[in-house]
Amino acid sequence: xxxxxxxxxxxxxxxxxxxxxxxxxxxxxxxxxxxxxxxxxxxxxxxxxxxxxxxxxxxxxxxxxxxxxxxxxxxxxxxxxxxx
Amino acid sequence: xxxxxxxxxxxxxxxxxxxxxxxxxxxxxxxxxxxxxxxxxxxxxxxxxxxxxxxxxxxxxxxxxxxxxxxxxxxxxxxxxxxxxxxxxxxxxxxxxxxxxxxxxxxxxxxxxxxxxxxxxxxxxxxxxxxxxxxxxxxxxxxxxxxxxxxxxxxxxxxxxxxxxxxxxxxxxxxxxxxxxxxxxxxxxxxxxxxxxxxxxxxxxxxxxxxxxxxxxxxxxxxxxxxxxxxxxxxxxxxxxx
Numbered sequence: 181x182x183x184x185x186x187x188x189x190x191x192x193x194x195x196x197x198x199x200x201x202x203x204x205x206x207x208x209x210x211x212x213x214x215x216x217x218x219x220x221x222x223x224x225x226x227x228x229x230x231x232x233x234x235x236x237x238x239x240x241x242x243x244x245x246x247x248x249x250x251x252x253x254x255x256x257x258x259x260x261x262x263x264x
Numbered sequence: 265x266x267x268x269x270x271x272x273x274x275x276x277x278x279x280x281x282x283x284x285x286x287x288x289x290x291x292x293x294x295x296x297x298x299x300x301x302x303x304x305x306x307x308x309x310x311x312x313x314x315x316x317x318x319x320x321x322x323x324x325x326x327x328x329x330x331x332x333x334x335x336x337x338x339x340x341x342x343x344x345x346x347x348x349x350x351x352x353x354x355x356x357x358x359x360x361x362x363x364x365x366x367x368x369x370x371x372x373x374x375x376x377x378x379x380x381x382x383x384x385x386x387x388x389x390x391x392x393x394x395x396x397x398x399x400x401x402x403x404x405x406x407x408x409x410x411x412x413x414x415x416x417x418x419x420x421x422x423x424x425x426x427x428x429x430x431x432x433x434x435x436x437x438x439x440x441x442x443x444x445x446x447x448x449x450x451x452x453x454x455x456x457x458x459x460x461x462x463x464x465x466x467x468x469x470x471x472x473x474x475x476x477x478x479x480x481x482x483x484x485x486x487x488x489x490x491x492x493x494x495x496x497x498x499x500x501x502x503x504x505x506x
Contacts, residue, residue: 225494226501228274229283235312235467238284242310248334249308250281253288253471254494255481 270324273331280335281307288471302479306467307334313464315356319451319478320430330452333363350376353464360463364456369422370437370447371411375461402473404454405461407447409439423448431478454478 222230232238235251242249267273277283288304305318305327316334318327337359345351357374364372410419426432431451436444449457458473475481497503 224501226497226503227268227494228271229268229277232282232284235284235286238282239310239312242282245282247310248281248315248338249310249312250277250283250331251306251308251467252283252285253304253306253475254285255288255302255475 267322267324267327270328273324273328276328276331280331288475302475302481304471304474304479306470306474307331308467309464312467314459314467314470315463316360316459317455317470317474319455319474322430356463357460360456361460364453364460365411367422367456368426368447368449368453369410369414369419370449370453370457371408372405372457372460373408375405378465400469400472401477402458402462402465402469404458404473404477407435407437407449407457409437409445409447426450426453429453451478 222232225231229250232241235249238249238251241247303321306314307316307318307330308314315338316330318330322330337356341352341355341359344355354374354376357376361372361374364370414422426448427450429450429452431454432448433450434446435449437447438444455474455478458470458478462470462473
């Protein structure tokens with residue numbers, strides 16, 4: 181089928197192999213995004229609200245999701261459940 | 265945990281806000297007991313500028329009402345300002361003054377320019393143990409007194425409602441004619457008074473005024489990120505043993 185000893189020329193002429201390789205390369209990013217992700221940082225801490233771990237993270241996520249940011253500033257004696 | 269465990273509050277907050285927390289201030293140890301402890305909830309734009317604040321713990325209905333007010337006012341200010349930043353800020357400050365009038369009958373003039381606050385470079389600026397300056401105490405605009413558009417009955421009804429809200433206290437106001445009058449304010453009234461001049465300021469310039477001037481808590485350090493905001497439950501909300 182291939183009438184040349186030149187591998188480069190053979191590759192260029194052998195279209196089915198080229199097509200398969202192209203598909204493999206194009207499919208690579210799709211497999212890559214299925215790699216295990218960092219676990220989500222949301223937690224509820226006994227409330228009904230999803231908390232992210234820092235205001236910086238909240239700001240970045242809010243910008244992305246076109247939401248606002250809610251930041252709780254807390255101090256001291258929180259064992260009294262009526263405080264929050 | 266009152267408001268924050270309420271299903272309606274959770275749904276509304278999760279739908280409209282991304283939430284986080286920081287530890288701010290300290291508490292005193294008296295004998296074997298801790299004293300103090302409080303919470304302030306800041307509703308902010310994604311860049312950290314404060315749109316509104318709830319000072320202190322409130323019930324679920326109040327929290328939901330305040331959160332809803334932020335979203336509604338944001339939409340109205342967006343429409344009226346047509347994308348112009350200065351007009352948006354002005355609209356928000358006027359909205360705070362209007363809300364103060366609706367809830368307490370008191371009149372405050374919204375400030376539509378930004379007050380210059382202390383900076384790191386000020387020679388006498390107090391710094392926390394990490395070397396950073398604490399938040400400045402922002403000057404609130406003066407309360408002018410009862411809104412003249414209200415009848416005596418309307419004003420008294422609003423003052424009565426204000427007296428039933430958390431943090432209610434009497435405050436002397438000096439009218440434009442020089443007369444002194446005692447009026448009732450509460451935590452949220454002072455928040456609106458403050459934000460009629462300073463809303464859309466960064467949260468780091470605001471927390472000192474809220475924690476010290478409104479809640480009466482001593483702030484001794486800048487807000488710091490913590491792993492667990494509520495010390496009696498773990499991250500998944502399971503109650504911890506003592």
